[in-house]
Amino acid sequence: QKATNVRPRVVGSRTEVPLWNGERVRYVNLDSAASTPPLAKVRQVVDEFASWYSSVHRGAGYKSRLSTYLYENARDVVMRFVGTTPRTHVVVFVRNTTEALNLLAHRTLLEEDELVLCTKMEHHSNLLPWLRKPHEVVQLTEDGRVDMDDLKQRLERHKGKVKLVTISAASNVTGLMADIKAVARLVHAHGAKLAVDAAQLTPHRALSMGTPGTADCIDVVAFSGHKLYAPYGAGALVVPATLFADGDPMLVGGGTACLVTSSGVKWATGSDLEEAGSPNVVGVVAMAAALEELMRYGMDQVAKHERELTRYAVRRLRTVPGLRLFGPTWDSMLTGGEDRLGVFCFTIDGQPYEKVAAVLANEWGVGVRSGCFCAHLYVSHLLGVSDEDAADSRERLISGLPVDLPGMVRASLGLANSKSDIDRLVSGLQAITRGEIRAQYEHNEHGDLE
């Protein structure tokens, strides 16, 4: 569809929240890298669908047929969103990126001496499933990028034995975007397939899987609806139609068999085989509505808006004394060089990261996240924690001893943010550096600072 200039409206952008002193302020959401609120259009679709949804693939009634139609239509929407078609790919609906990547790992059958490569930059969802398989972890350059030479050397060392390389298209810690086409060419030249964790990239930039079989195509893509302005509980794994032809699905049950007799089972094929049980039809329809709305507006427009905000945020964050912004090339982004997502991980000299996050929430109405962002290897690398120190912390945790876990504060941008949101963040950070902390903070029973 043709792009229009009306930016999709995000629900809750004017919600007021209480501060420590009871005053109420407009909530500033700077945590889009974790989840995004729904688009107004998504809320409308979910509201209307509430009177209509019913079991998909099972009922003969009108509502079931309508639900089945919308559910199946959502596969086409997903395909359009990632630039592919049902002629070559299958969309499997899952709960989220984590489930998508676990399913992919489950379905990745390795012959003796075959292996998978992932990277040290990955979110745990694209790391831990592969640690259960023969694998190697591609190292990072000192400044925190995936080391392409290391990737190449590993592909060469295991000539023809690397079945799959799996990498995130954009980091949830530094907002760095991988040069996916360059990675694809390298991976395919060595006879491997490329899977992309697109959880962070898809809400912010257009992604195209390209023509299957070409050197720079992406073979597999995974993403989550809740980072794409839809509610929780729906995500997609897009795979070549042939990839899951052999082997067992992760779950079996309702919908995964064509015929069950006492002598055996005739299994279903394609997405039916992977989606055991009653699916999340509302979640899937909501996710498709969000994707349609983003496509209507145009991902280039989304990128343009966020790029401008990102540059503004870098300039403003630089004014905060003692603020250390992690990841390379922020300057290059400012001068129109390398593109980056608006994901800012930082520390402030002398201020514990979790306290900074708590003060921003309680005294400034700004929602950020702090910690290691489910990317322990990457955060440790950026903070310069040695492997020995990390191993020592692990031993202490196992023994039940207290550990000061490394961490950072993360502020991340989305479609609904404006310059005034960044101004509020920066005012809060500047006050913190001046020692203007008005409330008392203590750990609650969950260990969070309040």
Ligand code: PMP
């Ligand atoms: N990969 C990346 C890069 C992410 O940022 C996230 C979410 N933080 C995930 C995977 C996991 O997504 P989900 O929690 O929706 O499974």
